[in-house]
Amino acid sequence: MTTVALIPARGGSKGIPRKNLVAIGGRPLLVHSIAHARATAGIDRVFVSTDDDEIADVATSAGAQIIRRPAELGSDTASTESAIEHALASMRADGLVPDRVVLLQATSPFRSPGQLDAALQRFDREGCDSMLSVVRFCGFVWRDDGHGAAPCTYEPGARPRRQDIRGITLETGSFYVFTRAIFEATGARLGGRIATFEVPEADAIDIDEPADLERARAEALRRGFGADVDLAAITWLWLDVDGTMTDGAMYYGEQGDELKRFDTRDGAGIAAFKRAGGRVAIVTGEQSTAAGRRAEKLQVDHVVLGCQDKGAAFGEFCRRFRVAPEQVLAMGDDLGDLPLVGRVGVFVAPRDAHAQVRACADWITQRDGGHGAVREVTDRLVHARASLRRAA
Incomplete structure (x- = not known):
């Protein structure tokens, strides 16, 4: 079985300019995901899909292979699924038809050591078609159904303690695993028999807004990542x-x-x-x-x-x-x-x-x-x- 990692990383970003290249823990944000993939025994090859020359250079230096994405697939409105479809077509054109894809979100810099290998092992063990990373959620969620507010995670007449709310999880976006066959059948990263893989709360940090970036940098310091910038090369x-x-x-x-x-x-x-x-x-x-x-x-x-x-x-x-x-x-x-x-x-x-x-x-x-x-x-x-x- 051939497993590839795919990391979509476009050059444009509204909330944080050049987001995929900003430094977290002493290295560009994108490089964290490349390093996680390369450290995973169950992943055979690592690809970065991008429309940006500088991102391509950084990714290549970090050990990834580049799939050049057309400009229309790098816009704010382009879906991740369109990038996956393009990447799989590019791989096929080069003679590679992977059995399984690990989709890594470039804006998720934290994954505990061994996490992706453990997810792949569980994927095989349970015979999944697709899997997503999640965190446990113990909140009281409501939705507006058009006729008023309705509870989603509990019964108001028997309000539980927060710690007693079980079986509810939130999608982190950090990683997804899916077979090529299920993607080609559904056009989506999730389909068929779906499993969740729970990750620690701190691993769920996703960088979208400036406040997320500051929180990620604080977490990187807590983990001892790149506590100091390297000034040795500065002239x-x-x-x-x-x-x-x-x-x-x-x-x-x-x-x-x-x-x-x-x-x-x-x-x-x-x-x-x-x-x-x-x-x-x-x-x-x-x-x-x-x-x-x-x-x-x-x-x-x-x-x-x-x-x-x-x-x-x-x-x-x-x-x-x-x-x-x-x-x-x-x-x-x-x-x-x-x-x-x-x-x-x-x-x-x-x-x-x-x-x-x-x-x-x-x-x-x-x-x-x-x-x-x-x-x-x-x-x-x-x-x-x-x-x-x-x-x-």
């Missing part, structure tokens, strides 16, 4: 200005002069990083004379004022300076900085950054923008470079 510090090097406030003199408040400790930290051999870029959306003067005083290596597309600017920067994206630590606080997420080696947000930016960050500083956040980063960069020199 460039890429900085936003307003809200990062400043507190985001704008001041005007009586003559209409533009004034900004910069933290001298941040400046000292930038100078220390440059003395340690690092290089610095300042890229801001503002056409700011004050920012230009500050960059000149700090002898910054690369300055862009009035930048309207930081993603494009980053690509040009990498080409001009012949720097690999993973060698860059970028720091920003607002939505205009989000195109850098998933592209740079490390993305840092100040503590008071926009909530969506914080959710996407690899590291959130303990200090606010304009109040030592940059210094917090440069101190660690300098320490990392000193450690490299000692190791050499």
Whole structure:
């Protein structure tokens, strides 16, 4: 019997930009599912279905094979079933006709060791056609049937204790197992004889909104995953200005002069990083004379004022300076900085950054923008470079 893992991972995402590549526990979100599949003895091959070049590169590096999904199957409205159908057709075209598929949700980063092997063993033992991961649910559920509210999980006349509600589970979305035959017969991942596989509550975290991402990062720290970001490869510090090097406030003199408040400790930290051999870029959306003067005083290596597309600017920067994206630590606080997420080696947000930016960050500083956040980063960069020199 041939069993394949399939992980759909499209490039688009509304709630969290580049969601499948944001860092959880020191690695891109997608890579967790690839690692779980590769560690499962009962899975023969691991595939990622994507419409995105960067996701394809990350997945390949993590040991997965790529199925290129057409753009129409990567839209917000495209169903997972359509991606499964396309993937199976692609496999068949390459001479692979799997007996069984393990569908893994890329946005579920936690699966206990041995969980997928145990699920496959139970699948075989019980002769299932399909299986889904679930968590036990002990809540009091109601629905509106058009004639008023009706209970779903208990009888109001004999209200049980919460712990006495049994036999009710919630679908987690983390994984599904199904035979190719049942999918081809029904067009759905679940059909025929269906079994559930109960997983721990903490394994049911599904990342959809920024709050989910923060909860997942807390769980990753609790499990001891990637408690520290790796700064060893960083050679460039890429900085936003307003809200990062400043507190985001704008001041005007009586003559209409533009004034900004910069933290001298941040400046000292930038100078220390440059003395340690690092290089610095300042890229801001503002056409700011004050920012230009500050960059000149700090002898910054690369300055862009009035930048309207930081993603494009980053690509040009990498080409001009012949720097690999993973060698860059970028720091920003607002939505205009989000195109850098998933592209740079490390993305840092100040503590008071926009909530969506914080959710996407690899590291959130303990200090606010304009109040030592940059210094917090440069101190660690300098320490990392000193450690490299000692190791050499």
